[in-house]
Amino acid sequence: MKKGLVILGVGLALLTATALVMTQTSWGQNILMKRLIAARLLETPMAWEDPDVLRVFVCGSASPLGISERAQSCIVVAAGSTFFIVDTGAGSTANLLRARLPMQNLAGVLFTHFHSDHISALGDTNLASWVAGRTAPLNVYGPEGVARVVDGFNEAYALDRTYRTMHHGSELLPPDVGPMRPQLIALGKVTEIGEFNITPFSVDHDPVQPAVGYRFEYRDRSVVVSGDTNALQSTATASRNADLLLHDALSRTLVRAMRDAVTSAGNTRMAQILDDILDYHAHTDSLTEVSREAGVAMLALYHLVPVPPNRIAESIFRRGLPSEVRLVDDGTVFNLPANTDAIEVMQIF
Numbered sequence: 001m002k003k004g005l006v007i008l009g010v011g012l013a014l015l016t017a018t019a020l021v022m023t024q025t026s027w028g029q030n031i032l033m034k035r036l037i038a039a040r041l042l043e044t045p046m047a048w049e050d051p052d053v054l055r056v057f058v059c060g061s062a063s064p065l066g067i068s069e070r071a072q073s074c075i076v077v078a079a080g081s082t083f084f085i086v087d088t089g090a091g092s093t094a095n096l097l098r099a100r101l102p103m104q105n106l107a108g109v110l111f112t113h114f115h116s117d118h119i120s121a122l123g124d125t126n127l128a129s130w131v132a133g134r135t136a137p138l139n140v141y142g143p144e145g146v147a148r149v150v151d152g153f154n155e156a157y158a159l160d161r162t163y164r165t166m167h168h169g170s171e172l173l174p175p176d177v178g179p180m181r182p183q184l185i186a187l188g189k190v191t192e193i194g195e196f197n198i199t200p201f202s203v204d205h206d207p208v209q210p211a212v213g214y215r216f217e218y219r220d221r222s223v224v225v226s227g228d229t230n231a232l233q234s235t236a237t238a239s240r241n242a243d244l245l246l247h248d249a250l251s252r253t254l255v256r257a258m259r260d261a262v263t264s265a266g267n268t269r270m271a272q273i274l275d276d277i278l279d280y281h282a283h284t285d286s287l288t289e290v291s292r293e294a295g296v297a298m299l300a301l302y303h304l305v306p307v308p309p310n311r312i313a314e315s316i317f318r319r320g321l322p323s324e325v326r327l328v329d330d331g332t333v334f335n336l337p338a339n340t341d342a343i344e345v346m347q348i349f
């Protein structure tokens with residue numbers, strides 16, 4: 001018994017001494033730093049380049065309304081050595097990097113419309129994939145207006161690109177790969193890129209016109225991203241038998257509560273803005289019908305208006321929704337293996 005206590009005491013003393021050496025000495029700190037850097041820079045949460053799994057990664061789940069740590073609208077669709085980003089909202093580039101996506105494989109950005117919460121990180125996303133080694137200019141797809149937006153970003157980042165090529169050399173950062181190329185989409189017209197078939201469809205985000213959603217097909221799996229829209233027949237039609245529908249969503253109860261609060265506080269400007277957005281996005285209570293009518297296997301809500309700040313607000317947001325409908329967060333990943341009906345949902349950060 002006494003001997004056991006002595007061994008335990010010596011063991012604890014050794015552990016404490018080791019912890020002190022590792023955290024308090026330069027030698028120990030250097031070892032820890034190397035391990036941490038290797039873990040942070042090199043470890044990936046998943047095999048993004050697996051050709052047998054269609055993956056959907058939420059790189060931004062927030063809307064501009066409310067205060068949230070989350071990034072604004074951004075959805076990655078990936079399989080094999082190809083991936084796409086639908087919208088690049090504020091904060092989304094950091095999420096792409098946190099997910100360790102092979103940024104050099106970025107095959108295109110697709111814009112649903114040109115509200116700031118869908119486009120503002122385009123410059124940094126382009127830069128991140130150029131620096132990672134993308135070998136051709138980035139294609140940016142979108143409806144009428146895409147050329148104006150892309151030209152503006154190209155111009156705003158023109159000096160930045162020259163600095164980086166001067167600093168690192170044109171072999172590492174070829175100047176002709178830096179500027180993006182706008183690509184005008186046509187509604188209903190299928191674009192084939194690698195093994196993907198992508199179909200844009202019209203949505204209702206009035207007075208924002210044009211506004212579109214996208215359907216992606218990869219082998220026998222499919223995913224639809226609605227963009228900002230009311231719940232619509234056109235979305236249901238475009239989502240027919242899709243495996244996964246990611247739809248924007250607004251909680252009327254929460255938005256009205258916010259409007260009432262700012263009205264009581266005398267902030268009439270904010271009250272009007274909150275009133276204006278009520279018919280601008282799909283109400284939660286209108287989405288289940290669209291999803292059911294379309295026959296989609298899974299409905300997941302993103303671009304949450306507003307992002308629920310706590311569990312009670314989340315419970316209010318979910319009112320009227322069936323329990324199987326998901327509210328996504330930044331870092332949510334859906335894995336859809338080819339030749340199966342399976343949808344695996346996970347959270348990578």
Ligand SMILES: [Zn+2]
Binds near residue numbers: 113115205208228
């Ligand atoms: Zn919008």
Ligand SMILES: [Zn+2]
Binds near residue numbers: 063073115118303
């Ligand atoms: Zn939006």
